[in-house]
Amino acid sequence: MASNIKQNKNDVDGWFTAVVTNGIIFLESSVSNLSKSPKSSLIDLYTAIELFFKARLMKEHWSLIISKPESAVKQKFESGDFRSVYLEQAYIRLKNICGENIEKEAMDNFKALGEHRNQIVHFAHTGFSGKETEVVIEHWVSWFHLHKLLTNNWADIFSSHLGLIDEIDVKVKLNHNFLKAKFDLIQDEIEIEKKRGSRIVSCTSCGLESAKVRKSHGWGEDIECLVCDVKDLKLKAIETSIPCLNCNKEVKYFMVKDHKCTECQIELASEYALEKYTEIYQEQDPEVRYGDGADPLAYCHKCHIEKQTVLNLEGMWVCVECEDRGWAALDCENCDSFVTGYVEAIRYFACHRCEDEVRKNYVDKWGNI
Template sequence: MTNNRQQPSLEDSEQERPSEVHFPPIQNGMDYLLSVTEHLTGTPGPRELKYAVLHLQAAAEVLLKARLLREHWSLVFDDPGRARRADYEAGDFTSCSASMALDRLNNVVGIAFDDKDRHALAVLTKSRNALQHYGLTTSAPAVESRAAQVLDFLLRFVHQHLRPHLSEQERVELDDEMENVASGLSAIKKFLTSRWNRLRKEIEPYLDHTVGCVWCYQKALVIRPASDELVCSFCLKVWDNSLIAASDYVQWTTGFPPMTTNDISSPLRRCPMCGVGELVTRAENARGDTVALCFSCARIFDNITECLTECGLLAPPGEELCFVHSAFPNETAGDLEISDLPVVDPEDRKPTWEILRDYGYAANPPSEGSLTKDNEQEAP
């Protein structure tokens, strides 16, 4: 069979090709944002989700650094102290990361950033790195929800901190690009609203026990008692155990190191009822109330009270003493023989000796000896 289709000549092909690629930083960043909205339109598949993550991270870096450039070209270098103008003009240098750009915009330029926006960008960076180096598994709703927050932040950033520095012609061009991106963002938000409408009846009975998900930022993580795993109803992210979920939540909402301590200021404490160290002392539920919520037993506390002995444990509601000192009000923990301490129902909380071991006492099961402080030697 003869192919009668005329093939373009080499000369024609060269004439059709652009002589150069010209994408100034702001235009480049806005083009990335438009690409994100296009990839998330309709029902995105794995390929669309991949490029949405990659292009959103690229947009964030380009636009943040574009504002640094307005301040001084050396600020986009990984090490501004070693910046050379010749290297900058040749594009032959290692640039700063998105997190470094945020810090410099804050410390040098004086732009303040919301903690949630910072966290959203940090999660985006981790997702991009995972995708680039070893692959990423996540759900479409999670990507779309995260993308909506980052897109919203970047549009605000461009409008407030880049647009005022442009010429009149550049502003006209930017406004057209922002309108296209905003339209795409609106479509993503409509999807989020539609999904919420479907989930509302499922979550409605558990609003008091529902908190924000660190993956999709939606208040759709229902805390259920003694659950083997916790699942976000919106993005379907699964936590294998409630301690990881509690630690992630604390890290997301406070930036505090996610570990249980007996420090009165710690956002993660040992629950006074179940004894497990998964009580988030300031959790905002889906009703908008701030409560103390245990991610293990799902009990809610309007107020938490320190044990009167200042031992570091919390007292149950209506009580002055923790469960240990309620049993032995006239003793200090260090004076108690482990065989005298009650072993609590394991379905309700850990055995008391295990709890005390966690709090710095060399406590062993009843058959193994007595109780001493870790830094003290046991009497012969």
């Protein structure tokens, strides 16, 4: 940090709030400038992405935001006197230290946006001249991946800011007409793909019937949208319904927006859904995991909630809390927990509930090898 910049002293929580607030300001500016100053909009969006990555690091430990944490001095940090990490450094630390599993498609997109940003800031970028739709699509895809991180992976960390983030999401969606225009233009391309045998489904991002299925799994499909360029996993639909606790109408909980009853609009809590789906699970196969008095529910390795929220529906293990699905569920021999996750890791090492303790015991016994 330049020596002529004076910062007010702040504690870790204060700096976290300041960084998040700054990120939201850049997001707001990015959306506002999208039509009148597209290049400025991309710069602001990339800056916001970098700020949110730094804020996530700060939640793990304040020193991780510093470019050289081994030389970190907390007094200097509290005074804002330090050089912070770049996006690529932040990503590596989130992966190696925090165990964050950020999708490759998301990071590839953020890096590409960073390259656009560098061309604009450090030299010149002529690629977007007169191509407003392409700028909007670039913005749309980056926002899609950032919004997914903030509202899913990092929802607990940024919970107090999700209201403002949702307001920005609404503003981004106002640019949907640009995507619809491209959708109309590429109808011939879509038809050619269909004739080649490709399956075209609705996109998880723009909602248009323009996503090409790249690979199918038991739990969903890998898709690539021909309109907005988003690459994503489209989860398999779960049709099983439960009765609304208010009007008793059957509701397909996993398929309705905000889990609201389509009749009376009351929101069904995940706890209620879990109770009702457990009853259905028992009715479908009363012998499974009940013979020895065991609980039929598993702990989710994705959302790490300290209660069992995963059960078997339509042949898949599904978490009612985070809606992740398709994983194996098995007993961990170390802690006797019934969990989801990578089978080999659980069998030969540990599950997500006991891995820290198992690792510590290993280090205590054998040291760092």
